[in-house]
Amino acid sequence: MTRDLFAPVVPDKQAHHLFQQVRAGAAHTAARRLMNEVFTDFHDVDKSFVREFQSAGFSARVFELALFAYLREQGLSPDRSHAAPDFVIRGENPVAIEVTTTNPAQGREPDDLEFSPLRPEEIYDADQAFVFQLGKALRRKLTHRDAAGCAYWEKSHIRDVPFVIAVGAFHNQNAQMHVMSSVSEYLYGQRDVLSHDDSGKLTIATHGIEMHESGGKAIPSGLFRLPEAANLAGVLFSNAHTMAMFNRIGTELGYGSEDVALCRIGTAYDPDPNASMPQNFGYVVGDRPPGQQENFAEGLYLFLNPWANQKLSPQALPGIPFVDLLDDGRLMTMSPGGFHPFTSKTLTIEGSRANAYQMARYQQLKYLGQLPNADQE
Known part of the structure; x- marks a missing residue:
């Protein structure tokens, strides 16, 4: 039997504004249906998921549902017989996953309803602020102890199981625009500087990072190297597992309204071995052919901790790129192939079927610079 995540269980004054937005109207028909389908098989071990989903924990619960x-x-087949960690995978390549998110400052909410792109001069400061939010979210889980004084990895049901923290970016309106390189720099304490030699071949120089600074504060870089992370086998990062992902995948499954069109634009991995920048992409949701349609692996990146007490096999979390440190000190990113977005934004257009689709196509071509010059104005 399908359980309805959107049947209100909290008063309207306590309901999160994004939950209220998603539960009403045709624009999110696909997301509602797909979320309810996924939740049908989701074991709510502490019976708090729906209440948190409808109130202050909306984004975190959406992320958790997408990971499931x-x-x-x-x-x-994730084991959810215990309240923590959130997911435990048994078998040949076991892993225990605790889910968290970067969050806005206490008492504040990101302006999710209106997106204002960062100006080029704002990007560096925004990335450093993101690293602080990332560090706060990860350390909050690393220092957490339950009523018995046990850390997550000390719980009897996951002893000797590699422990991973999955973190989603939700701290402000630009949270989903931060890319994996900022995560990598903070976790490993090093930055790759890209350049091209005289023949046009890409070269990579590695520079160590001691500290990250933002707002007059500083935190040490290289979390994986620090003693506090000795029991952290890896970090699973996403800036994509949002309500919009459910809406896109649901639309590709045919769950959406005919009078709603979605256009997804963003940046993605460029397979050119000499590329130093990502490539832009844009498509109208529903146009990708079978076999290339979006799945829940898209946008996930796994960072392995080479100094962890319990090493994690990348096969434990298949179908996604993973980052590891080579013996020579270089970082290696291994990809299973296919399409791997770094950042994306979904534009929702409502209207008659033909008009909505036409406008979505216009937005796609405009972003890719493929409109006639007169139409680019």
């Missing part, structure tokens, strides 16, 4: 969908999509 990813695990099931990969043929994994």
